[in-house]
Amino acid sequence: MSTSSQPKAAAQSNAxxxxxxxxxxxxxxxxxxxFAFSRRFQEEWHAEMIRQTPKGAKRLLDIGCGTGFFLAELEAERPGAVGLDISxxxxxxxxxxxxxxKLVTADAEHMPFQNAAFDTVFCKGSLHHMRDHVGFLKACEEMLSDDGLLVMSEPCNDNPIIRLARAIMYRKSPHFDVGDQGFTKKGIVALTEESGMEVLFTKKFGVLAYTFAGFPDHLGILRFIPGADLLTRAFIRIDRVLCAIPGLSLLGFHILVVAKPKRG
Ligand SMILES: C[S@@+](CC[C@H](N)C(=O)[O-])C[C@H]1O[C@@H](n2cnc3c(N)ncnc32)[C@H](O)[C@@H]1O
Incomplete structure (x- = not known):
């Protein structure tokens, strides 16, 4: 059911x-x-996404579920969620x-599910690994029920300094693929709308806590600081304020996008 318009050879090589x-x-x-401080930050991120789930939604899919840390929290609140990953x-x-x-090994650019199979589709940090963004988002749209929701969180590049840092990291670090890319708010909204969805809202997420607590495997400074967990809580509170102020939300490293199918 994939609607990918990308040449197959290219899609296969990205997979x-x-x-x-x-x-x-x-x-x-x-x-x-x-690390407790890192889990603290990730739990805040996960809660932000999970709270978007509509009350009656029962059939939930996490695309690019990876090691399952988001899926575990989703499953605890809404048992029966499905996780899909290529790895x-x-x-x-x-x-x-x-x-x-329920775990499924599959390429999200060639979805193995039927139309309208899910009430909520989550995508935390996976879209930027795809190559045919609109094709992938169209597949998400097709998998959603009429009143279903797509809840995704992706790297945001509205801030030119963040954009530059990411471009260097994605190119140089062995932990990213050179074709991976972040999105501007305008860009990700346009891609989502092009795929036949209506964007209900967007929200920036993660400034200080994202930088210092989110990825101790990249930046491990908090590992050496006593009270790192308390500091992370303080960062989370500061980030909530920063991300709510229009001009300062430019500092956000991620963007949360909530969208629904635009049908009939
Ligand atoms: C940045 S990780 C995020 C993992 C998880 N969502 C989290 O937040 O911890 C991206 C995940 O997307 C998966 N992925 C990348 N390309 C994919 C594809 N084409 N189809 C399915 N999964 C893919 C990777 O294997 C990886 O687990």
Missing amino acids: AAQIELHKALAPRYAYRYS HEMLKVSEEYVPNA
Whole structure:
């Protein structure tokens, strides 16, 4: 049912690149989540996404569920969620971490699900690994029920300094693929609308807590600071304020997008 218009060879090579890349990343995620301060930050992020789930939504899909840390929190609140990922290595961690969830190994650019199979589709940090963004988002639209919701959080590049830092990191770091990319708010809204969805709202997420607590495998300074958990709580509160102020929300590293199918 994929609507991807990308040439197959290119899509296959990205799939192969993502599988290879995430082989090495699976243990890094486990390391990342081994710190209480990092878990604190990620839980705040997950709660922000999970609270968007409509009350009656029962059929939930997490695309690019990776090692399952988001899926575990979703599953705790809404049992029966499905996790999909292309990386067997990432899913192996999920199998241990969320033993009750249904896990599917598949390429999200070639979705294995039927139309209207889900009430809410989550996508935390996976869109930027795809190459045919509109094709992927169209597939999400098709998988949603008429009153279903897409809830995604993706790297935001509205801030030119963040954009530059990301471009260098994605190009130079072995932990990213050169084709991975962040989005401007305008860009991600346009892609979502082009795929046949209406964007209900967007919200920036993560400034200080994202930088200092989110990724101890990249920037580990809080590992050496006593009271890192307390500091992270303070950062989270400051970030909430910063992200709510229009001019300052430019500092946000991620953008949350909530959208619904635009049908009939
Ligand atoms: C940045 S990680 C995010 C993992 C998880 N959502 C989280 O926040 O911890 C991106 C995930 O997307 C998966 N991924 C990348 N390309 C994919 C594709 N084409 N189809 C399915 N999953 C893909 C990767 O294997 C990886 O687990």
